[in-house]
Amino acid sequence: MVLSDRQRLDWLRLIRCEGIGPRTFRSLTNRFGGAGAALDALPDLARQAGRGIRLCPLAEAEQEMEALRRLGGRFIALGELEYPLPLQAIDSAPPLIAVLGETAALQQPGVALVGSRNASTAGLKFTGRLALGIGEAGFVIVSGLARGIDTAAHEASLPTGTIAVLAGGLDRLYPPQNAPLAERIRAQGALVSEMPLGWAPRGRDFPRRNRIVSGLSLATVVVEAARRSGSLITARFANEQGRLVFAVPGSPLDPRAEGGNHLIREGATLCAEAGHVVEALQPLLGREGRDLFGAVPAMREPEPSFSSREPLWDELDLPGVPGAPAHHAGGDSFLLAPAAAMPAPEPAGPIDGHLLGLLSLTPVSLDDLVRSSGYSAREVGRALVEMELSGQVQRHAGGGLTRRPA
Secondary structure (H helix, E strand, O other): OOOOHHHHHHHHHHHOOOOOOHHHHHHHHHHHOOHHHHHHHHHHHHHHOOOOOOOOOHHHHHHHHHHHHHHOOEEEEOOOOOOOHHHHOOOOOOOEEEEEEOHHHHHOOEEEEEOOOOOOHHHHHHHHHHHHHHHHOOOEEEEOOOOOHHHHHHHHHOOOOEEEEOOOOOOOOOOHHHHHHHHHHHHHOEEEEOOOOOOOOOOOHHHHHHHHHHHOOOEEEEOOOOOOOHHHHHHHHHHHOOOEEEEOOOOOOOHHHHHHHHHHHOOOEEOOOHHHHHHHHHHHHOOOHHHHHOOOOOOOOOOOOOOOOOEOOOOOOOOOOOOOOEOOOOOOOOOOOOOOOOOOOOOOOOHHHHHHHHOOOOOEOHHHHHHHHOOOHHHHHHHHHHHHHOOOEEEOOOOOEEEOOO
16 A cells, blocks of 8 residues: 555544544544545534544644654555554554654564663663674664663664654654664664654653554563563563563562563563574564464454553544553453653762662673763772672672672
């Protein structure tokens, strides 16, 4: 399928209308034969439902399309050749995705690497090793451009290919500190968003993003995650989408390992090296996309697979149109935390608090700690002396540093 310019504009207008999400979009286009006819029918449908509706004006859609073009990006529609087939196969596939960078990255088989924003140095180092190994095996690394594990995954996979999925518009990066990284991803991979330009991400925009992260990927790997973590939302979406879920084990004494350890207990595959993921996915690489995901038509009426709790979209309750997908509340073995609020920027605390956050029960070298912290070796060394004296940090034979368990 290839949309004309007018059809693409109609698609953009329809998905930007108040109360229209992926499911109502597909229901309306199936029912009326296209986005243009659905736009004409919407006011009457809204009146039948007893409420008004704000339609996206033509000028507003044209302005967004032109702004994306000036930014160097483009919209790709569900069903078009460049739209990623794994993402097309999920129930709540976005009708349009805005893409900046190399669209070829969207055609490579993907693996999602996700985890804690407040990651340990050991977790960051292991993530880099995983991303490099999986990338060199022919997979593009997918993540959410957040601090911590996401950042380490993108950084390590820049040479082999990486995709960053944003919770806001392509011009509203979160966190802002990752803007330089986003530029490098754009040059060597792709930035993807379903949200309008200028959209600042809100709390439930992050679970929306997470379903795209897992939807673009054949497998999702959780590196470090607390028991109530957005990374577990991504793992749950991956499981519902029929994708493989891996988790990196960690010390039971480290709260950042609770989520991953729980996933393993509930049936996720243990991941201790890149080879564990590559070996599981390698047999899939030679198969055709339709063998992997089934014959997925461009516009289909999916079976509901979500509960009615915590809707991800405020979709209109229209006559003859199914309700919106929601945050899944149960039904399989994986734990899903409630939708996380938008993470607050990391406060600039004292150096010892920052170092303590980077340490875990896995020994790391002083050099690795210095690189992760961003402080000078002299500042880190001085702080470590104080922390050792106070009993917060333990130095092991060979120079490895760990955080003392509480």
